[in-house]
Amino acid sequence: MPTPISDDEDTLKHLPNYNLEILKTIRYFVVENTRTARRFISKCHLGMVIDDLEFVELNEHTESKDVEDMLKPILAGENCVIMSEAGVPAIADPGAELVAVAHRKNVRVIPLVGPSSIIMSLMASGMNGQSFAFNGYLPIKSGDRAKRLRELTKIATSYNQSQIFIEAPYRNEQLVATILETLPANMRLTIAINISAHSEQIKTLKIEEWRKTDMSSYSLRKNTAIFVIGL
Template structure:
């Protein structure tokens, strides 16, 4: 009988208090596992050390197997990552930040687990995307995550206009993210490419002590940027949302 693949959420930043965002039962489940798949073994060990401070690990950290799954992992290597589960051992899929398999390379492994009949159990934890929708005041009944936008300025502006039109037609909130050092360029593009009445939310460092969430019209953002009163989000993880005026 195969083991269970647990989808283990991580904090959204190292400064987040573990007990504020990761439920106790999730920490307790994590502490019992001896096999993990993670984007980065070093940061996975750091997370397990934080768990150990509350729930002692069932095995010494050096005896816990951590294999990596990231953008460099070949598709033909995925099957090997499930070997412990085929042998009957439970394992954890651990995200770098937030929940696994959402804006995260773990989705392919989860799909393969389903294909092989391996039970999959998602555990409760912070999702920057859902928290941003909750706090934005935008439409939470219909929303879509679009990943990263083009880095080329012209292509990015066109993509924003397309998303704004889709938002207007479907009354749907559009979400996207950016490499943190390009946050400023993306907000500038939103302020200048979108219609003045389009609502834009900038949600930075969600669940961290430095959290900042602001929703304004594109026109208000344009004025704020011109007055050098933009958000403090340089090199900080940020979720962007827009909802076009009807």
């Protein structure tokens, strides 16, 4: 089940009512972070008693051997919701491993509609939506990062394939600096900040245009951003 990707007070407007109808029937949750999940459920005002619900965490600290155990309540007849901290689970977030086990055990898996910053950034980019790739985080070291950007540029230009990637907020400015130093002038770059929030900023320009742009008007340092490059 997708969860909101912004902290705005009216953020629930981005979730279909159908999701909330499903949510209030669930008692077993596999979540990336229990505190975040409990807060989200409380914010939905569905009359659910939070302390009556069962939460199991699935995140980067979870060992593979423990994932199959998470399926036991489901095999016993309990419905389950998988939730990440924000956005769509199992895509650039935990969940895929449990879904894979569910398929092996012949458990029905139902994806629900909701906000995905990856897809929404591509939608708003004006770049190729027929062929694209999500590349996660780029290398931290500047030399390795520049090398990876050159590789992605080659793929983007050779196959007209949009390349999507993300970075931790505190490294956004370094990433943008490397992009502007590394990519050819005619390559396009989309910067999508705080998607779905009131403070949302989304802009696509050629690299040569970005180099002339006052970046101080883009709140990169403390906010979540998605980057898309392409022709």
